[in-house]
Amino acid sequence: MTAVTKLSNHRASKEELLNYYEQMLLLRRFEERAAQLYTQGQIAGFCHLYIGQEAVLTGIKAATKPEDDQITSYRCHAHAIACGVEPEAVMAELTGRETGVSKGKGGSMHMFDPEKHFWGGHGIVGAQISLGTGIAFANKYRGDDTICVAYMGDGALHQGQVYESFNMAKLWDLPVLYIIENNEYAMGTSVQRSAGNVELYKRGESFGIPGKQVDGMDILAVKAAVEEAADYIRSGKGPYLLEMKTYRYRGHSMSDPATYRSKEEVQNMKEHRDPIQQVTNMLVEEHAVKEEDLKAIDSEIKKRIKEVAEHATTSALPNESELYTDIMPE
Amino acid sequence: MTELRTVPTRDAIRDGMAEEMRRDENVFLMGEEVADYQGAYKCSRDLVQEFGAKRVIDTPITEHGFAGIAVGAAMTGLRPIVEFMTWNFGMQAIDQIINSAAKTYYMSGGLVSCPIVFRGPNGAAARVAAQHSQEYSSWYAHVPGLKVVSPATAADAKGLLKAAVRDNAPVIVLENELLYGVEGDVADGDDAIVEIGKARIARTGSDVTIVAHSMMVIKALEAAKTLEAEGIDAEVIDLRTIRPLDEQAILNSVAKTNRLVIAEEGWAFAGLGAEIGQMVMERSFDDLDAPVERVTGKDVPLPYAENLEQLALPQPAEIVEAVKKTLYKD
Numbered sequence A: 001m002t003a004v005t006k007l008s009n010h011r012a013s014k015e016e017l018l019n020y021y022e023q024m025l026l027l028r029r030f031e032e033r034a035a036q037l038y039t040q041g042q043i044a045g046f047c048h049l050y051i052g053q054e055a056v057l058t059g060i061k062a063a064t065k066p067e068d069d070q071i072t073s074y075r076c077h078a079h080a081i082a083c084g085v086e087p088e089a090v091m092a093e094l095t096g097r098e099t100g101v102s103k104g105k106g107g108s109m110h111m112f113d114p115e116k117h118f119w120g121g122h123g124i125v126g127a128q129i130s131l132g133t134g135i136a137f138a139n140k141y142r143g144d145d146t147i148c149v150a151y152m153g154d155g156a157l158h159q160g161q162v163y164e165s166f167n168m169a170k171l172w173d174l175p176v177l178y179i180i181e182n183n184e185y186a187m188g189t190s191v192q193r194s195a196g197n198v199e200l201y202k203r204g205e206s207f208g209i210p211g212k213q214v215d216g217m218d219i220l221a222v223k224a225a226v227e228e229a230a231d232y233i234r235s236g237k238g239p240y241l242l243e244m245k246t247y248r249y250r251g252h253s254m255s256d257p258a259t260y261r262s263k264e265e266v267q268n269m270k271e272h273r274d275p276i277q278q279v280t281n282m283l284v285e286e287h288a289v290k291e292e293d294l295k296a297i298d299s300e301i302k303k304r305i306k307e308v309a310e311h312a313t314t315s316a317l318p319n320e321s322e323l324y325t326d327i328m329p330e
Numbered sequence B: 001m002t003e004l005r006t007v008p009t010r011d012a013i014r015d016g017m018a019e020e021m022r023r024d025e026n027v028f029l030m031g032e033e034v035a036d037y038q039g040a041y042k043c044s045r046d047l048v049q050e051f052g053a054k055r056v057i058d059t060p061i062t063e064h065g066f067a068g069i070a071v072g073a074a075m076t077g078l079r080p081i082v083e084f085m086t087w088n089f090g091m092q093a094i095d096q097i098i099n100s101a102a103k104t105y106y107m108s109g110g111l112v113s114c115p116i117v118f119r120g121p122n123g124a125a126a127r128v129a130a131q132h133s134q135e136y137s138s139w140y141a142h143v144p145g146l147k148v149v150s151p152a153t154a155a156d157a158k159g160l161l162k163a164a165v166r167d168n169a170p171v172i173v174l175e176n177e178l179l180y181g182v183e184g185d186v187a188d189g190d191d192a193i194v195e196i197g198k199a200r201i202a203r204t205g206s207d208v209t210i211v212a213h214s215m216m217v218i219k220a221l222e223a224a225k226t227l228e229a230e231g232i233d234a235e236v237i238d239l240r241t242i243r244p245l246d247e248q249a250i251l252n253s254v255a256k257t258n259r260l261v262i263a264e265e266g267w268a269f270a271g272l273g274a275e276i277g278q279m280v281m282e283r284s285f286d287d288l289d290a291p292v293e294r295v296t297g298k299d300v301p302l303p304y305a306e307n308l309e310q311l312a313l314p315q316p317a318e319i320v321e322a323v324k325k326t327l328y329k330d
């Protein structure tokens, strides 16, 4: 255990922390296995991993209701799983099999499960923000109490449609929580090289949308900030913006060697800020949980993921007749 | 004539841009990841090193915005080359391309021209699914005021790009990611220029004419080989330019073979095949001994699964079949 990883300023019960530990580790082991399957040629095309960013999503899910809507970009495997899609169905989508959540038609970047309030999985940078605003519009229109969480990267934040959406979201006080997953890079472009003003959480201010910056590697900080934001939105005051400072450990996608940053920078993040290690430290230091008990949980997760991979690589390819299905609803 | 060099297509594109930038200070390159990252597909390798950040410009992910900025700059006489990471993302900017770049010369009664090049990979790559795999030739060829080129070889990629930079009209350059690594013999300087509006006979033959562009030229040549083994001698016309279409080259070939197959990766409906078939019917109906055949992408969004993707994209075997149909040999 690296003692240097800081402890959160927030506190949580042992059960809660164990729960986060397990959820985040599942996402990480899933993505590690996806990377492996990609290297083995079982997954093709683009494959964007979430490793390093687990606290953002897990904290948000902990602070929102299961019926709240979620929508994100192509970096979506973890979001699907966190919303309750079975890891088997996500991995089988990555391998393009008939048991995939999109029947193998969408692949790594495009998956949906409306029953789980997960609205994708979108390949065009920024598009999900207008769509997410529209989902919030629909929620308000129907008069229900749900909010939509719309995720974007630090790069996506610059797209013009984001600001068109911001304006209308405030104009109509739509129940939408905008999340910037600021992992420092948009492909090879750092925030400093893409933003005229790097205080990204202020991007909503001139539209009347309050914003805050949050340590996105600290799940308890994420949860606290989102609870506050969700209360604000549910009280009818309109949209809210949170900038989660996080980091992706891997390249932009499996085909990016990530030569634009130093090995030390990545190593430093892993050693000092890792979200799972932070929770591990809290469990061990403050709740006297034994490291071997945590290792046992990890072993269980690894076993599960092994089965997930087995399922995803042995399921059948879609039937050829599927080429012409799902083009237009009846 | 300068000595030919054998280079991959991506280097031919790079060299073409570099030569034009050396020749004319008004030429600059702008797009996502074109400078420090050297291009998402490495088509601008070493350019920022040679020309500096003033002329090789990394943009934020804001296609509609930077396309508009480039069009504005072009109106004043600069000669921007705008790279879209792929043409799928060019859709964010399609309004500026069509409503501003294509129409301004006409709307200003010839007072304001827009000498700009929009370039990037077009069509299906490998397993990147529906939102990242689309063939745009017929979309842009539809528009008066635009020129559209779509090279299949390294020499044409360089030569047409150089011609596009020197052209006073806006030119759409449709490249292909899968061809970036393919090598070809390429000239330097003015010798390398390929005139816009001129097709090329990629293979001479006497029994049937196959018209194609970009990737489909490679597939048509493969089909021609198969046909040759069966005693059928196909002529393959590589359009190189989609608009203005080299009608005469097609008509000359059809006058000789009396049979025509158009192979395109795009969808059939309102596609190039429809246009070319109509043109031949209008201008030399009497030359045709059989109905014109089309081989196109299937009428579906591109699926991710390996088997479905293969089915969705037009394959050489389908060209072979279409050819036999024109020869009443099925």
Ligand SMILES: Cc1ncc(C[n+]2csc(CCOP(=O)(O)OP(=O)(O)O)c2C)c(N)n1
Pocket: A075, A123, A124, A125, A126, A152, A153, A154, A155, A156, A157, A181, A183, A185, A186, A187, A252, B032, B061, B063, B085, B089, B092
């Ligand atoms: C409109 C559009 N432009 C460009 C791309 C190519 N692209 C995909 S992801 C990406 C970087 C996005 O970075 P960011 O928003 O920070 O999200 P992250 O990948 O870091 O999660 C780019 C340029 C795209 N998919 N869509």
Ligand SMILES: [Mg+2]
Pocket: A153, A154, A155, A181, A182, A183, A184, A185, A186, A187
């Ligand atoms: Mg990012």
